[in-house]
Amino acid sequence: MLELLLFLAGMQIIIMLLATGYRYIDLWYRIGEYWPGITARLITLIVLDAAVFYFLDSPYLNAFFWGQISYLIFHVAIFWVVRIGFWLLETARR
Amino acid sequence: MTVVALDQINKSEIDLAGGKGANLGELIANGFPVPPGFVIGADEYASFITAFDIPSNDTMPEDPEEFLAGLRERILETPLCRELQEKITAAHEELKMARPSEFVYAIRSSATAEDLADASFAGQHDTYYYVAPIDLEVMTRKCWASLWSDAAFSYRQSQGIEHRSVNMAVVAQEMVRSDVSGVTFTADPVSGSESVIITEASWGMGAAIVDGRVSPDQYLVDKISNRLTSIKISDKKFMVPATLSEGQTSRLTEVPADIRNKEALTDDQVEKIAQLALKAEQHFGGAQDIEWAIHGGDLFFLQSRPITVIGEHESEVPPGRYILFKPLAENFTDPLLPLTLDMLDDYVPLTIIHGRAYIRFELIRGLIPLKISDEDVARLGYLSDPEETNLRLSIPRLLLLSTLLISNYLLMAVFNRRTAAMPDDFMASYRAFCNRIAEDDSVSAQDTLVSVFGKFRFFEPAGNMVLLVNLVAPRYMLFLKMLSGLIEKWCPALPPDTASLLCSGTEGVLSTEMGREILELAEIAREFDDVAQIIREVPLKQTLSTLRTIDAAGNFINHLDRFLAKHGHRALKEFELNSVRWEEDPTQVLGMVRNYLLVDSDLNNTEADIQAQRNELEHQVDQALLAMPLESLGRPRLGLIRFLVGQTRYYMKLRENSRFYHIMGFYAVRKKLLKIEQSLLEANILKCKDDIFYLQWHEVKGLQSGELGWQDVEDTIRSRRMEYIRLSKFMPPKTIGIDIEAAQYDAGSTSLSGQGASPGRYEGIAKVIMDPATDNEIEPGEILVAPYTDPAWTPLFLTANAAVIEVGSYLSHAGTIAREYGMPCVVDVTNCTSRITTGTRIIVDGTQGSVVIVEEKA
CATH class of the missing domain: 3.30.1490.20 (ATP-grasp fold, A domain)
Known part of the structure; x- marks a missing residue:
């Protein structure tokens, strides 16, 4: 049960990390105003992540790690799945 | 021989x-x-x-x-x-x-x-x-x-x-050189009613009506009393003139601006035509479809034939059960044109029936984890309330729904967080994004649709993904629900609509700002009598060119240009690709400015009054909470209430604003299509403006490549134009194959029910507006009654004191804007536009969701 919760926690933190990283792009048009806040948040999340890695032991660390990795792979993969989906639709249309 | x-x-x-x-x-x-x-x-x-x-x-x-x-x-x-x-x-x-x-x-x-x-x-x-x-x-x-x-x-x-x-x-x-011509049906070919005579009329020769080039006026005459019972005047843009001028190659000409919205027939003419048509029906022994023409006051019958298809075409409806896709229908109830339908067809999992989008009942049934009747499922699918109040969970469906929700969470988790607490202008880059694609000739119109709504780079800014933003926005319903629950629990003495009122009046909602900016334009126009007079009195088509001739109008024109630079992509029926955008023709904007100039009262007071009401309500909440235990220690409850109000307002704004940008995406597609249309018209491959929208995409490509010519598409265009006119004549049924209305609707009742979309109660005189392009005058104090509304209708809300809408929902434009302006609004009121006539006194109760007819107009 604790491993499941850590798996989910790992996912949640990587989600927050990704979203924070994207903020540089999303707020690029006003980056002068927003970069300090984004950077502070990013550093906080990285420190939190690092702390978890430092203090946790296997198998709990594995659960946390796999939660992060699996969502990261999912996030990248889903983008390409959607692109391929559009390509298939366009090919069928043509 | x-x-x-x-x-x-x-x-x-x-x-x-x-x-x-x-x-x-x-x-x-x-x-x-x-x-x-x-x-x-x-x-x-x-x-x-x-x-x-x-x-x-x-x-x-x-x-x-x-x-x-x-x-x-x-x-x-x-x-x-x-x-x-x-x-x-x-x-x-x-x-x-x-x-x-x-x-x-x-x-x-x-x-x-x-x-x-x-x-x-x-x-x-x-x-x-x-x-x-x-x-x-x-x-x-x-x-x-x-x-x-x-x-x-x-x-x-x-x-x-x-x-x-x-x-x-x-x-x-x-050949009769018609001043006015039209068609008369001695039975309604759409509904099958044999108690009414329908006459449609427009200027010039009848070819424009028969070919579907013009939307004619419509007159209904009761067959028994021979009395005129209904008149609908259309914006008659085109006509085929009685005489062709030298060198004229196209028969279709523009109708002069001063008679476009004028009744083509007098009441006497309508009744005379109806009498003769009835005589023809009696002679031939069956309902007749009659073409007629009037020249110099003399009426001529040109054709008379039996009506062969009366009532709904059963073959058009596929087997199964369907629910009208309300998120689209509440923006406009007209059928979509063939090209729009064809371009959306591949990407939208909906079924098109009568030219409107429907969703399969079984899809909705599978998503609702409640043990309720099919009729209640259909009501929920139509975004209405179920009749059953004792709702029980269905465990298997709950598991399915939970799986879908978890999947949705995983898919959207990063994007949800990306769009949390963003500044108001984060989607502003979408304008440049759309313009870039619109100007790129290597991207086809069909590919434009995909590019502006779906095909993004990995590191695309969230502001360019407006469709995804719109999908994130409905979470405001969750926050609103939580807020309503807490207000009910902690402040039971306050009105039940307190949560909705607290969340209204959000700054930065682009459609609301649009209404205010039109009001500002009217106030700028008022600064100079000449300017105001021109806008009030000169025909709208000539207003702008007339204003450009006077120096005093310089400031007004500058502001108008700025307004169009921001809102020019908007239009009536803006989801429809053939709708002319304000940037292309600002006539409608000038019409809205004129409407404000004709109104004497100070509309600026309205927003101040609404804000004062909101402040008072916030104070009452504050006082109610202070009386609760431990509240004075850091104000935890108030903090939670404010957090929920903030989140609700934020996501409601996101929903409205993402919609503002969607329309920009559609405009990019329209620009591509207009370029294609222009080239086909110049090459004389197409003969008439707007014909392109009655083709499907593969037919357009065929015309471009030369595989198809005018003769291959001429009949198709004509038949689709006529089909569109036929489908436009009736409101789409809410459901097909399943009945959710029988218990609720009574044609003779003085009490109409719907869904409360904005709280409050108001009694006043109704003004029925079917199309603001032809009729957008509403007096302060009147109640707007409409078939649907979209953002182009917003200025009417600023003048009206309440609204009754035939197709809509709490989430619709009508509901959102009514709450912003603090006016009572009831949506989803079946047949309200036929049951209520202009001049009728009605009571609108937006809290109860009811409309009562107090006194019918004589």
């Missing part, structure tokens, strides 16, 4: 004169006013066509298009025999003797199988106008050739009619 004067024909002579000719002869014989003429008998055609060796239906080529094209060409190239030519000349000379001046002919095809009760070939065979006597022979052959058009051929095939058994007579009549 036969050429006979029309007044010598009667209805039994269909084999000689064809259905049309026989009916016309019968009308003349019974005293109806029909233009004089003669018939070139069907036997002439039969004699002519024997030389062409037409195969029987069984031996027709499988792919007949090439055969038909060749046959038509041969008919056109083969001259008539000398004897027939002489008979035609003699008939013309006889007609000419009775006429005081030169005239031209209208040549009408009259097949022997048409205009009969069980097979009406309406529109299949050709009619020609402005035919000079010298061209009678050529036009006769053209009419004969029209018997072999692809459309007529297909129709006969579908009806099982032997092609060789149908002969063609040609009716040559003096």
Whole structure:
């Protein structure tokens, strides 16, 4: 049960990390105003992540790690799945 | 061989004169006013066509298009025999003797199988106008050739009619140079009602109506009392004039601005037409579809044929159960045009019925984890409340829904967080994104649609993904629900709509700002009497050009340009690709400014009053919470309330604003299509503006590549235009295959129910507006009654004191704007636009979701 919760926690933190990283792009048009806040948040999340890695032991660390990795792979993969989906639709249309 | 004067024909002579000719002869014989003429008998055609060796239906080529094209060409190239030519000349000379001046002919095809009760070939065979006597022979052959058009051929095939058994007579009549023309139905061909006579009328010749080029005025007359019961005036943009000017190549001309929205018929004319139409129905023994024309005050009947299709086309509805897709329908209830439908079809998992989008009932059933009746599922699918109040969970469906929700969470988790707490202008980059794609000639119109809504780079800014933003926004419902629950628990003495009121008045909602900016334009116009006078009095089409001639209008024009730079992509029915955008034609914007100039009261006070009410309510909440235990220690409850209010407002704003940008995406697609249309018009491949929107995408590509020509699409465009007009005449049913209304709706009731979308109660006079393009005048204090609304209707909300909407939901534009302006609003009120008439006194209760008719207008 604790491993499941850590798996989910790992996912949640990587989600927050990704979203924070994207903020540089999303707020690029006003980056002068927003970069300090984004950077502070990013550093906080990285420190939190690092702390978890430092203090946790296997198998709990594995659960946390796999939660992060699996969502990261999912996030990248889903983008390409959607692109391929559009390509298939366009090919069928043509 | 036969050429006979029309007044010598009667209805039994269909084999000689064809259905049309026989009916016309019968009308003349019974005293109806029909233009004089003669018939070139069907036997002439039969004699002519024997030389062409037409195969029987069984031996027709499988792919007949090439055969038909060749046959038509041969008919056109083969001259008539000398004897027939002489008979035609003699008939013309006889007609000419009775006429005081030169005239031209209208040549009408009259097949022997048409205009009969069980097979009406309406529109299949050709009619020609402005035919000079010298061209009678050529036009006769053209009419004969029209018997072999692809459309007529297909129709006969579908009806099982032997092609060789149908002969063609040609009716040559003096052409009436119509001032006004139209069609009259002695039964409603859409609903099947036989108690009403429907007349549609527009300026000029009838070709514009028959071809579907113009939306005509519509007049309803009660058959028993012969009283005019309803008038709907349309914006009649085009007409076919009675006389072509020299060098004029296109018959379609623009209607002068001062009569576009003017009634084409007087009440007396409507009643006279109805009386005569009823007489025709009684004579022929069945409901009639009559074409007529008025010249110099004189009425003429041009055609009369039986109505063959009355009531809904059952074959149009696929088997199964469906629910109207409300998120689209609440923005406009008209059918979508063929090109829009075709472009969306691949990407939107909806079923198109009657030109509107429906969703399969089974899809909704599967997503709702409650043990409720199918009718209640349909109500929920239609975003209405279920009748059942004791709701129980269905565990299997709950598991399915939970799986879907978890999947959705995983898919959208990063994007949800990316769009949390963003500044108001984070989607502003979408404008440049759309413009870039619109200007890139290497991207087709179809690919534009995909590019602006779906095909993103990995590191695309969230502001460019407006469709995803719209998908994130509904989470405001969760926050609102939580807020409502807490207010009810902690502040039970406050009104039940407190949560909604607290969340209204959000700054930065672009559609609300649009309404304010139009108000500002009116105030700028008021600064100079000349400017205000021009806007009030000059016809809207000429207003801007007139303003540009005076120095005093400089400031107003600058502000108008800024307004259009920001909001110019908007339009009425803005999801429809053929809707003209404000940037292309600011007439509608000027009309809204004019509306404000005609109103005396100070509209600025409205928003201040609403804000004052909100402040008072916040104070009451604050006081109520202070009385609770431990609240004074850091104000935890107030903090939670404020957090929930903030989140609700934020996501409601996100929803409205993402919608603002969606329309920009559609405009990018429209720009591409307009470029294609322009090139096709210049190459004379298309003949009329807007025809492109009645084609499907593969047909447009065919025209561009040269695979298809005008002759390949002409009939298709005509039939789709007529089909669109037919579908536009009725409101789409909320559900198909499942009935959710029977218990609720009573046609004679003075009490109407719907869904409360904005709280409050108000009594006042109703103003029914069906289309703000033709009628956008509403007085302060009046109640807006409309079939639907979209952001282009927003300025009307600023003037009205309450709103009643036929198709809508809490989430719809009407509900959102009504809450922003603090006015009572009831949506989803079945048949409100027919049940309530302008001038009726009504009470709107947006809290209860009810409308009461207090006093009907006499």
